Amino acid sequence: MRTRPLKVALLGCGVVGSEVARIMTTHADDLAARIGAPVELAGVAVRRPSKVRAGIPQELVTTDATALVKRGDIDVVVEVIGGIEPARGLITTAFEHGASVVSANKALLAQDGAALHAAAEAHGKDLYYEAAVAGAIPLIRPLRESLAGDKINRVMGIVNGTTNFILDKMDTTGAGYQEALDEATALGYAEADPTADVEAFDAAAKAAILAGIAFHTRVRLDDVYREGMTEVTAADFRSAKEMGCTIKLLAICERSKDGASVTARVHPAMIPLSHPLASVRGAYNAVFVESDAAGQLMFYGPGAGGSPTASAVLGDLVAVCRNRLNGATGPGESAYAALPVSPMGEVVTRYHISLDVADKPGVLAQVATVFAEHGVSIDTVRQQGKDGEASLVVVTHRASDASLTGTVEALRKLDTVRGVASIMRVEGE
């Protein structure tokens, strides 16, 4: 074993960073044996240097992250600050000064992954980011390496624990969205400002990363269709139950049937209770992968939290250190397929539509005609009347999103349709 240690600069020592530092210390001997050289924490960059941080020697703490990555003797920079800047600049500087990088930063990878990969390649360094998608769950490496000989057709997953906790609460207790969110906040599953989670920005970033890796093509954050889950109601859950379904916020990345394009989207959807993703409870994450040769695979586990996320960071750290000792680099960006990302309108799926209509003869026929005129075939219709008003629940066969949008626009113009109470996609059948 080499005695000279590999030096690690830790950028950020918050929820994830503090656990990375702890595991680096407590598992030091095992890590050294697995890597073939000891790993030394050479510096820790933070914003508030006076904050007491258990197990971190004060002399390692600095507020000058740039100076730390520019030192010239750093082998690996672990970026767990988050956000776009200064993380992006620090990662680029790290490559320029000879370090490889491990990051957990989904927002940055989704936005600037291509440029960061190019910088890593230009400097012959590694960029690893297993922790950026689904926390502790090994997913990036299985997609990038274990399935590199297969052809992935679909990746569908629950990649945000906060929203899964909220939806699971609504499902199991009958609570409304706000009540379930309040509970998630009280228990520490949701942040004070939950926008990134509930409006699905976080899940969209993960979908962009997953789609790019799965289909060997570049998928930018802007390419991902995004719809949050704040409009999901207790009534939607009751409708889902009547269909033998539950509701999940899903990230869905698909290759088109002819293989010539891909789509990536994040939105709430009904899935049958028989689907493996339906049984993912609480704040857990799971990703369902379908490929030509392997068939169906499911990856499941904690998608966030300091210690689980640090596990993924440490796995990357070991891999990057091994590469470094071997004078090699691991797999970089694989975007050779260069497939176009189709707009949401071309996505084909089933829909559950809830309409408030006038309770009088002929309404059903009128509504059915609108569906037919837009080429959307109806699977089932259920009507419930009360005091001259009625609710009409229509479940369609597979149709394009554009056709469904056209249908709904036309329905809204009917005098007999008082309102469109909800539109929910039905997936996983």
Ligand SMILES: NC(=O)c1ccc[n+]([C@@H]2O[C@H](COP(=O)([O-])OP(=O)(O)OC[C@H]3O[C@@H](n4cnc5c(N)ncnc54)[C@H](OP(=O)(O)O)[C@@H]3O)[C@@H](O)[C@H]2O)c1
């Ligand atoms: N938390 C999770 O469960 C989880 C899961 C998966 C991925 N991630 C990703 O992991 C990353 C870190 O998340 P986190 O939850 O650990 O965040 P966090 O608790 O807010 O920690 C951020 C750390 O960065 C430091 N920092 C902020 N600005 C800085 C600057 N300009 N220079 C130097 N240090 C700076 C902070 O310093 P102070 O301590 O002085 O404030 C803090 O130590 C993010 O990219 C996040 O998306 C997190």
